[in-house]
Amino acid sequence: MATDKELSDFLKSVEKRAFKRTAFAVRDDDSALDIVQDSMIRLAEKYVDRPAAELPLLFQRILSNATMDWFRRQKVRNAVVHNFSDFGGGGDDDGEFDILEMLDGIEGNVGTESASDSVSRDQILQLIEQQVGELPARQREAFLLRYWEELDVAETASVMGCSEGSVKTHCSRAVHALAKALKAKGLAP
């Protein structure tokens, strides 16, 4: 059974990411805060007897379900269909795009910080956040769960309610879409 301290530490470590992830989905800070609070309370009330190691996966599931509940309540079905549709536009052009080049570019721009230009760094971070927010919902969900929440493929599939193959596909498409979008914004060598 997780102690109060374990639960508190866990919630503290995850709350900001949870808020951002939800805000990406619902595009409204107040609603995102409500959803995160609701998820925290659900976790605390219903799963207080679970060991601390199980909390991350449980919380991600609860948060995803709470976000879906929010969409259902809002009855914005058209928006949901739009957001949750697969990344369109004629499929991927993975073969033509050199992600290694993009990776070097992004690391060159952000990874090695220029002491003289922290404003530029903030702008880059903001741009990256914006581009993540503009990803199709399923791709963004898979990308954030895999790389930000550090869940493995099986855990991500379980939270998203899809197959492991779909998770890999969503993640790959998200990475390529992000790399492409960032390159288009000039964040490239």
Place this chain on the structure above:
Amino acid sequence: MTKYTKSTFSSMSHRDSLEARFGVRVASMLSERAQSTAPDISERLRFAREQALVRAQAARRQVQTASAPVVVGRGRSAVLANPLGWWFKLGSAAPLALLVLGLAGIAHVHDKAQIAAVAEVDAALLSDDLPPAAYTDPGFAEYLKTNRE
């Protein structure tokens, strides 16, 4: 059907590794950005966390109270298993039994008194010279009334 060669798997693995590196790198930048969350949002998140902890404590208490009656039940069983408990139980039941017996006795005495009174009236009527039917005669009743006056 696609035929996968050793070099195909190698390039797929290389691509996966690049994608993972890119993903982790972007995620680390998102984390950095998340640290600069507005103070009001951080405050609301702190409040939400505290609310969740309060609910967790309440849920724990509920679980503990739910298991408490079992202990009480065992306690009572232990008391009842003690011979002194039977005496205590008998002592508690005795006043009630006395009350019931007393009420039954009073009812019996009252019934006997009523029967005796009715029997006395019947005996007086039957042993008198006047037939009982005379008391139903209105003329005789009037006669008794005027004589009394």
